[in-house]
Amino acid sequence: MINKIVGSMAEAVADLKDGASIMISGFGDAGAPAELIEAVIAHGATDLTIISNNAGAGEVGIAALMKANRVRKVICSFPRQAASHHFDARYRAGEVELELVPQGNLAARIEAAGAGLGAIFTPTGFGTLLAEGKETREIDGRNYVLEYPIHADFALVKARAADRWGNLVYRKVARNFGPIMAMAAKTTIVQVSEIVELGDLDPEAIVTPGIFVNRVVLNSAAATA
Amino acid sequence: MINKIVGSMAEAVADLKDGASIMISGFGDAGAPAELIEAVIAHGATDLTIISNNAGAGEVGIAALMKANRVRKVICSFPRQAASHHFDARYRAGEVELELVPQGNLAARIEAAGAGLGAIFTPTGFGTLLAEGKETREIDGRNYVLEYPIHADFALVKARAADRWGNLVYRKVARNFGPIMAMAAKTTIVQVSEIVELGDLDPEAIVTPGIFVNRVVLNSAAATA
Amino acid sequence: MQRMDRTALAARVARDIPEGAYVNLGIGAPTMVGNFLPRDKDIFLQSENGLLGMGPAPAEAEIDWELINAGKQPVTILAGGAYFHHGDSFAMMRGGHIDICVLGAFQVSVHGDLANWHTGAPDAIPAVGGAMDLAIGARQVFVMMDLLTKTGESKLVANCTYPLTGLACVSRVYTDLAVFDVGPQGARVVEMVDGLDLDKLRELTGVDLELA
């Protein structure tokens, strides 16, 4: 019997290594796997590359990783925001490298990794600073930039519910990067607020089939969501 | 008030032109919009390019288009099958051109069109006859073929249910190419066996949001499915 | 001459959005356009974080922090709305499925180049979000901005000096003093506030202008 449900957040991230690349779902707080990130901090892994839309705000989640100085590099679209002070400080001190990627290219490059493409020609960013030095090509009268897939060792994802095979459904806009990150990482770890029996999720409405999920952990503190 | 529901199959395809490119959903009969194809035959448009997984089998659907000699070119992955005699005859007579595409490249090229990518490097087909003459590149130690998006003037799709904004849900494996074709065509026309009120479809479970759908028509003959 | 305030400008932009349009409203001032869309018409608001059919702000008691817009403000979903992931959301933009997006700007060139993500200041921490995807993806890009900076320089320019967001992507610029069409032919004045004339506008902007 295959049961992808593990007993604790700590167990879920136990095999993290220093230097790992980690995708983290979320758009702001919605969909951010805060409890898994806490477990990463407790685990102690450092020199991490974080791939996420933001670089953390406030004091929890990615911001806490920043504060603990565990991050070597951030690949994201929107690092600077209200309360991104922990990232800002590390960045200004030269302690964290930033690869700034337009949000849609971030999504498309993550999708390309999940789908096994070698590279994609995307129109986004052509002629801008963010395409400097990159290969470009005119195709059918339009200009494109060649962008490469973003793979990761781990994806940390927040979903609403899962079964023991790792099938996932999400909640409202907390879905955001979860489904595409789950496809792009070697090991996908998901925190959910509900575990359901096999067959309880409508096969027509499963958003992430279990093939893309390695471990599921119940966030027992989830009062809402 | 926006209401994408049209009154008849004939009305749904009324603006077809000779020479149009048409994506047609379905994998075998599952998901094939047989009644919309009948309307295309009745409409009379000819010199069509058909993009579909198959090139028709038996006497209805794409096979009937073949029989009526309306098709100039087929882009598909699996033309030859039991009962593909109408395609076989046209092909052997030199009356229809065939662009044979591996099924996953067909899907990926349709997705690229829907997502606005200019081209993709795919590993499928590298070193085979189907990549002859195509640009290739080694990326991170793996070989890829450059493939271009497949756009179409129309997509004919079969779904299970729709609302007046064109939101769609499908049924079992009849889903297949429908969602990606809906995204890749200038005009997407969908036949469904049920029309529901706005709000009746669960927003978490809508597979094709209405933004990708132009017209919906009820297949009133749909006893099942 | 009577400048339009932000509210009036949002209402002005809203008047150009037809029923049936799929629309993305950028964060900041463009979000206000939503308040002026006619409630009796079906206009579809897309939010880049995975929502189509976005409704107005909820009552305090109904706030759900997993139902927010791209500016991270609480919103609602209309009957007929749908959720989707980020890949599909940006496919909507990049694939040309969004009819109109409304963005703010630091500068717009008379040919439609857009600069709205980075001041170019050496100590600035840049952030781009979805601006570049929207700029080149939406069929029509509307910009909403003050015509002049606080120090009186025109933000409608012959050539952008700030780092670009997208090339030749803006079609219309709504400002507090005038509305312009921009594009290959240069800038055309669609309308001006009372008390302003073409010569005065040329003087304020320093760019070639014709009436539309």
Next chain:
Amino acid sequence: MQRMDRTALAARVARDIPEGAYVNLGIGAPTMVGNFLPRDKDIFLQSENGLLGMGPAPAEAEIDWELINAGKQPVTILAGGAYFHHGDSFAMMRGGHIDICVLGAFQVSVHGDLANWHTGAPDAIPAVGGAMDLAIGARQVFVMMDLLTKTGESKLVANCTYPLTGLACVSRVYTDLAVFDVGPQGARVVEMVDGLDLDKLRELTGVDLELA
């Protein structure tokens, strides 16, 4: 020497599929492998037409022609199964998420090249389906075939003469007479039917062979 029939061969392949594997079974003989997978273990069958968690054939009364496998035969879905569209289905393959696929073949080279889609006959109408995607996408590609053609030629070859499906993609070849590992080091014999020895097998195939 006792050739394995198709049924025995399917059972043999099934023994090498571990619990937890995500598996795609090609159309034709490979589909039979599903009949020999242990029912008490969770092995996940993917069907390229948009189904994961495929179950056995239904009773006659339960047949649903919108629940079919890639060979267009009626199947069932297990509790815990999921439907998805063709884009996601082939992302599963191409993206390396399928652990094992089992395919038939016209020829396999000792280095793992696969030819299984086209005889190369000038009058043949070619069809490729998902074979090329599976060949290069699955982490392990198992081939299931007779070792010899009806006229006695080996289908395990030094170099394929039929048009290729994929290069260096096959890891293991299950035949009626022997099981081979193929790859960069050439072909290694994993097992043979009773009454066969390495010399005889070298003679039958005409290729370099070593014991694994």
